[in-house]
Amino acid sequence: MxxxxxxxxxxxPVKSVAGTAPDEVAVEPWGLSGDRRWxxxxxxxxxxxxxxxxxxxxxxxxxAGGGGRIAVTAPGMAELFVEVPEPGPLEPAxxxxxxxxxxxxxxxxxxxxxxxxxESVRLVHMDDPAVRRPxxxxxxxxxxxxxxxxGYPLLITTLASLDALNSLIAQGDHPEEGxxxxxRFRPNVVVSGAEAWAEDGxxxxxxxxxxxxxxxxxxxxxxxxxxxxxxxxxxxPLKTLGRHRRIGRSLAFGxxxxxxxxxxxxxxxxxxxLA
Numbered sequence: 001m002x003x004x005x006x007x008x009x010x011x012x013p014v015k016s017v018a019g020t021a022p023d024e025v026a027v028e029p030w031g032l033s034g035d036r037r038w039x040x041x042x043x044x045x046x047x048x049x050x051x052x053x054x055x056x057x058x059x060x061x062x063x064a065g066g067g068g069r070i071a072v073t074a075p076g077m078a079e080l081f082v083e084v085p086e087p088g089p090l091e092p093a094x095x096x097x098x099x100x101x102x103x104x105x106x107x108x109x110x111x112x113x114x115x116x117x118x119e120s121v122r123l124v125h126m127d128d129p130a131v132r133r134p135x136x137x138x139x140x141x142x143x144x145x146x147x148x149x150x151g152y153p154l155l156i157t158t159l160a161s162l163d164a165l166n167s168l169i170a171q172g173d174h175p176e177e178g179x180x181x182x183x184r185f186r187p188n189v190v191v192s193g194a195e196a197w198a199e200d201g202x203x204x205x206x207x208x209x210x211x212x213x214x215x216x217x218x219x220x221x222x223x224x225x226x227x228x229x230x231x232x233x234x235x236x237p238l239k240t241l242g243r244h245r246r247i248g249r250s251l252a253f254g255x256x257x258x259x260x261x262x263x264x265x266x267x268x269x270x271x272x273x274l275a
Contacts, residue, residue, distance in 0.1 A: 004193040004271040006207060007159060012186065013070045014123070015039040015148045016049040018060040018228065024266040027210045027259050030129040030145045031153035032188050034063055037129070038070065038082075038105070039093065039148045040113055040121045047095040047148070050223045053117050054231040068125075072112070080112045084125060091124050095133075095148065103127045135258060139215050144258050152256035155218055156199060157187040164196035165253065169240045177236040183228045184237065185220070185253055191271050199255040200247070204275040210263035211274070219250030 012019035015036045026033040038061070040048040050056045059074035068084040082105055090101040102124035104110075109123040126132055126147055135144040136151055146153050162182055169178035182190055189207065191199075202214040220241055225233045241251035 002272045006269045007190045007192040011035045013061040016056045020062050027262050030147045036148040041093045045093050054226045057228045057231045074116045082109045154188045154257040156189045157254040158191045158194040160196040174235045177234045184224045206272040207265045208269040211261035212257040215256045217247045217252035218254040
């Protein structure tokens with residue numbers, strides 16, 4: 001019997017915006033149901049994230065009824081309900097230099113987010129993840145797809161690795177910035193009971209009745225230095241990851257997963273390493 005279990009689950013309906021922590025969620029081929037199906041783009045079509053607008057951390061999105069409808073909130077803004085757009089003209093977006101086809105949400109959503117961020121932006125929806133965006137072919141198997149996540153359908157992290165990282169931060173140049181909470185890393189699945197950094201070696205794991213392929217480490221960016229409660233930036237964890245957690249070209253924390261058998265995952269589910 002494994003000692004590892006799901007501590008928490010996290011779904012972020014809008015990319016780079018705070019999300020929800022459900023007790024259970026369905027696993028789809030491209031990620032957890034409802035995760036990162038929406039994103040903001042600028043007038044040139046470039047996807048906007050906390051890298052550019054740390055204040056996105058202070059906005060939040062949650063499911064609001066069936067069919068993918070969401071509610072969004074942000075400081076100083078009235079709550080807005082956004083319907084999934086009807087099929088219509090495809091809106092080109094660019095994420096990490098690659099083009100993706102999306103569908104634009106209603107202009108009320110564009111106006112709302114533009115007012116909040118102080119620049120012209122639009123909210124777009126990935127209408128059909130089954131065909132819109134393949135996983136990086138350097139790491140994917142044929143037919144593997146992803147929504148609007150940075151690169152892979154799911155991100156898994158462990159409490160033990162966060163504890164180990166916080167211990168290293170406490171011994172480093174910026175101890176006053178620690179300990180960091182897990183929300184700096186915006187995972188989908190958080191696991192308890194593992195050994196620190198054990199996830200680096202997970203090639204195949206089972207969670208409940210779902211099975212996942214462990215693809216690679218998750219390389220971290222400036223978003224992890226953004227306090228998700230205040231939107232203020234610091235030096236950590238990148239300084240410490242750079243010193244202690246370089247894997248290839250990545251400053252690594254967490255592991256990227258691709259579903260290979262679908263199902264439902266729940267808080268408390270056993271996590272089993274299959275390979």
